[in-house]
Amino acid sequence: MQGRVTILYFASLREQLGRECEDVSLTDGQVPVQTLVSDLRSRDKALDGVFAAMPRIRVAINQELASFQDTVKAGDEVAFFPPMTGG
Amino acid sequence: MQGRVTILYFASLREQLGRECEDVSLTDGQVPVQTLVSDLRSRDKALDGVFAAMPRIRVAINQELASFQDTVKAGDEVAFFPPMTGG
Amino acid sequence: MIRVQVQQDEFDMGAEMAALSRISGAVGGMSVFMGQVRGNQGDGLESLTLEHYPGMTEKMLMGLAEEAFSRFHLLGCTVIHRVGIMYVGDPIVFVGTAASHRAAALQATAFLIDRLKTGAPFWKLERFTDGRSHWVDARETDDAAAAAWDDPSKD
Amino acid sequence: MIRVQVQQDEFDMGAEMAALSRISGAVGGMSVFMGQVRGNQGDGLESLTLEHYPGMTEKMLMGLAEEAFSRFHLLGCTVIHRVGIMYVGDPIVFVGTAASHRAAALQATAFLIDRLKTGAPFWKLERFTDGRSHWVDARETDDAAAAAWDDPSKD
Numbered sequence: 001m002q003g004r005v006t007i008l009y010f011a012s013l014r015e016q017l018g019r020e021c022e023d024v025s026l027t028d029g030q031v032p033v034q035t036l037v038s039d040l041r042s043r044d045k046a047l048d049g050v051f052a053a054m055p056r057i058r059v060a061i062n063q064e065l066a067s068f069q070d071t072v073k074a075g076d077e078v079a080f081f082p083p084m085t086g087g
Numbered sequence: 088m089q090g091r092v093t094i095l096y097f098a099s100l101r102e103q104l105g106r107e108c109e110d111v112s113l114t115d116g117q118v119p120v121q122t123l124v125s126d127l128r129s130r131d132k133a134l135d136g137v138f139a140a141m142p143r144i145r146v147a148i149n150q151e152l153a154s155f156q157d158t159v160k161a162g163d164e165v166a167f168f169p170p171m172t173g174g
Numbered sequence: 175m176i177r178v179q180v181q182q183d184e185f186d187m188g189a190e191m192a193a194l195s196r197i198s199g200a201v202g203g204m205s206v207f208m209g210q211v212r213g214n215q216g217d218g219l220e221s222l223t224l225e226h227y228p229g230m231t232e233k234m235l236m237g238l239a240e241e242a243f244s245r246f247h248l249l250g251c252t253v254i255h256r257v258g259i260m261y262v263g264d265p266i267v268f269v270g271t272a273a274s275h276r277a278a279a280l281q282a283t284a285f286l287i288d289r290l291k292t293g294a295p296f297w298k299l300e301r302f303t304d305g306r307s308h309w310v311d312a313r314e315t316d317d318a319a320a321a322a323w324d325d326p327s328k329d
Numbered sequence: 330m331i332r333v334q335v336q337q338d339e340f341d342m343g344a345e346m347a348a349l350s351r352i353s354g355a356v357g358g359m360s361v362f363m364g365q366v367r368g369n370q371g372d373g374l375e376s377l378t379l380e381h382y383p384g385m386t387e388k389m390l391m392g393l394a395e396e397a398f399s400r401f402h403l404l405g406c407t408v409i410h411r412v413g414i415m416y417v418g419d420p421i422v423f424v425g426t427a428a429s430h431r432a433a434a435l436q437a438t439a440f441l442i443d444r445l446k447t448g449a450p451f452w453k454l455e456r457f458t459d460g461r462s463h464w465v466d467a468r469e470t471d472d473a474a475a476a477a478w479d480d481p482s483k484d
Binding site for chain 3: 102150166169172
């Protein structure tokens, strides 16, 4: 777990990426969500395309809604998903 | 029925008067509710006391809410009752 | 579909809701209010006796239901009010509405129960465990709640 | 008493309402909202598939229920949301609240369903009879309805 985070994708994001989760290593001990996203996008063309096409992606860290300025650290569970449509 | 109206009393009004209905003859072919009430009160001391003690009595004519200025005519059903407390 | 009922018997909330939910395939939301005899107020309330004006009650409830139906574009509307003696915890009134969208159903239910409280000829007699009894007074807050629906900005 | 449930199975509205109504002798009013899959819109909708984020969903629903419980002085609060595949006419969500007074129950139910729509991790995939499918877009009106409860003058 040291240095790694679990990333989850839901709904249209999951469908377009063709996967629902992955483990990635952090470049630093802790980084803002937006840095993590930049790293993911630079490594993965498909993911870059999906994030570019969906401007309203939301993020949760350890199952709490978060912002792209919030910090991700080793062992965290980070989830990306489109706006919620329950009820 | 000619010249007569049916009068109904409900709830605390009925209880205090000790009766739930009566038939009365109209002094004229048609009269405002307030004239009918004045007649009733002048004929019946108990009723006068009850109406004096209850300032918010409501009236319905033929099962529609009405005002004391509305007209009562022969054959009508007139009901007096306190403010409604349903639900 | 409007259903208005004044009865002594208890009603079956589940059956009433199921009937409303199946009124049309276009139903997207249903809203229900159920009022019951409130106890545990420290006043020793034992029962309520609901008196009404037979004939006028049904007419006024139907008028309210029809107003709600058209004002909130309902697909279904059920109003059931009990009369007679009811004890603490017993159901008194059921208001249920079905609509395509949730806001219409929620607003229609609030409209109906607010208006019904002061606009239909029911009266409540409270009886207490020590033998006292008294007629429930109309509350100004109920008049205000009913009157607030006269302002169409609430829709 | 708060009950939050995420499940595939249908729920029993009558049983849920009966349980809420018996939570305390102080209950005077109960309010329920039930949402179901709306058809008859001419678009050939056949089913909805509800996806969610297990773990986070339960946490967020519990947080919403606790907020409603204290904000509206509830005596009972039940939130049940289904996941998986549901067909036209099938129930999706049940929100039920019990309180001493009707206004609290009615407002709490509206608060919960408005907030739940945009504040709990559920997503809807629509499937149509011609084989098409698409993810339901979030609606700005739902965001506005949820945000309106941030204004405490609504209580």
